[in-house]
Amino acid sequence: INQSDQPVAREGDAPDLFSKFDPLIKQRADLLASGIEDPFSLVMERVLSPTQAICNGRETILLGTYNYMGMTFDPDVVESGKQALADFGSGTTGSRVLNGTYQGHRECEDALKEFYGMDHAMVFSTGYQANLGIISTIAGKGDYVVLDIDSHASIWDGCALGNAEIVPFKHNDIEAMEKRLKRIPEGAGKLVVLEGVYSMLGDIAPLKEMIAIAKRHGAMVLVDEAHSMGFIGENGRGVAEDQGVMDDVDFIIGTFSKSVGTVGGFCVSNHPKFEIMRLVCRPYVFTASLPPSVVATAATSIRKLMHNADKRAHLWENSRKLHKGLKERGFTLGTDVPQSAIVAVIMPDLERGAAMWEALLTEGLYVNLARPPATPANMTLLRCSLCAEHTSEQVDTILGMFERAGKAIGII
Ligand code: PMP
Numbered sequence: 034i035n036q037s038d039q040p041v042a043r044e045g046d047a048p049d050l051f052s053k054f055d056p057l058i059k060q061r062a063d064l065l066a067s068g069i070e071d072p073f074s075l076v077m078e079r080v081l082s083p084t085q086a087i088c089n090g091r092e093t094i095l096l097g098t099y100n101y102m103g104m105t106f107d108p109d110v111v112e113s114g115k116q117a118l119a120d121f122g123s124g125t126t127g128s129r130v131l132n133g134t135y136q137g138h139r140e141c142e143d144a145l146k147e148f149y150g151m152d153h154a155m156v157f158s159t160g161y162q163a164n165l166g167i168i169s170t171i172a173g174k175g176d177y178v179v180l181d182i183d184s185h186a187s188i189w190d191g192c193a194l195g196n197a198e199i200v201p202f203k204h205n206d207i208e209a210m211e212k213r214l215k216r217i218p219e220g221a222g223k224l225v226v227l228e229g230v231y232s233m234l235g236d237i238a239p240l241k242e243m244i245a246i247a248k249r250h251g252a253m254v255l256v257d258e259a260h261s262m263g264f265i266g267e268n269g270r271g272v273a274e275d276q277g278v279m280d281d282v283d284f285i286i287g288t289f290s291k292s293v294g295t296v297g298g299f300c301v302s303n304h305p306k307f308e309i310m311r312l313v314c315r316p317y318v319f320t321a322s323l324p325p326s327v328v329a330t331a332a333t334s335i336r337k338l339m340h341n342a343d344k345r346a347h348l349w350e351n352s353r354k355l356h357k358g359l360k361e362r363g364f365t366l367g368t369d370v371p372q373s374a375i376v377a378v379i380m381p382d383l384e385r386g387a388a389m390w391e392a393l394l395t396e397g398l399y400v401n402l403a404r405p406p407a408t409p410a411n412m413t414l415l416r417c418s419l420c421a422e423h424t425s426e427q428v429d430t431i432l433g434m435f436e437r438a439g440k441a442i443g444i445i
Pocket residue numbers: 159160161162164185187228232257259260288289290296297298
């Protein structure tokens with residue numbers, strides 16, 4: 034592979050279409066030249082449990098997965114996947130609207146309807162496609178999407194695909210959101226898109242206030258609960274449940290790639306015309322459906338997540354303990370108090386962030402190194418995401434690792 038930032042010679046004066054990546058290629062080459070292990074090419078050689086793996090030949094505690102509820106090795110989940118693989122084969126080889134809807138896809142949608150207490154559920158092949166599909170299909174040319182500036186890439190891409198007018202507002206700023214809504218021309222279609230938990234800093238949205246304002250201005254509301262499902266709210270339905278506003282949300286988007294522990298995405302809704310989406314939503318129609326084993330594991334996991342209050346309580350304990358311990362040791366965190374299962378540690382710059390990431394890996398701890406454009410305000414973050422299967426002792430071990438690495442790199 035030519036990793037150099039030198040232009041590749043071309044016929045005539047046509048530009049090398051890769052030249053726009055030169056600054057990134059250079060930044061990456063400089064970072065690796067400093068001797069640091071590539072943070073974006075780690076391989077899990079073996080996965081021992083939801084919280085432990087072998088990485089680079091070393092036993093490593095996993096603190097950078099989205100396996101919040103630790104369902105990936107749940108015996109019932111694994112067994113249902115094996116059974117579906119044996120009974121229905123390895124894949125559907127088709128779209129949901131042709132040959133790709135199996136019994137398991139229906140059962141998965143039934144589990145979602147029950148989990149959220151909603152009339153309709155539509156399963157997509159990923160959460161990315163769920164946002165892409167729903168947003169682009171309901172908000173088209175001439176419609177307005179009002180969204181938080183820190184929204185996930187799949188939300189922005191959904192707006193772009195639908196060709197809607199995009200109206201971003203400052204992160205979690207209620208007044209800024211209302212101001213934007215007021216400026217939208219009368220009679221235009223309006224969709225407000227919010228997230229329950231924002232995944233970079235782990236902070237939650239003031240959904241109650243924001244949704245009340247959105248409704249007052251006649252907007253429909255979509256909430257992405259990717260990082261709260263299974264954990265936040267009395268029944269694990271998310272931040273909208275926790276803040277008592279489930280009935281005012283028109284669409285909830287979620288994913289199977291986090292608490293559910295497999296892959297896939299979904300939208301649930303009470304909109305009476307929702308089922309028409311199956312015919313008009315291109316990222317649903319023009320792609321293959323999930324394999325039978327995947328929807329079987331998802332359905333089993335979702336049903337088990339309905340009755341998981343003890344695990345939810347333990348995950349909150351873990352989050353509080355890690356947040357408190359890191360703060361006491363002098364780290365700068367993304368939130369003053371723990372608001373979710375994500376605890377973000379703010380690094381002074383990419384170089385020290387990468388060095389800290391590597392020092393932690395050497396200690397035997399994996400966290401996510403997050404950098405722009407994924408992060409807000411150009412921040413470099415070490416994102417810790419906790420699992421309900423982390424023991425209290427593991428959290429103590431993690432804190433010791435952070436302390437040693439933080440002192441060695443000069444962060445604390
Ligand atoms: N929405 C949010 C807020 C996310 O963080 C993510 C994934 N990180 C997605 C959607 C997409 O989910 P998936 O992994 O299922 O594509």
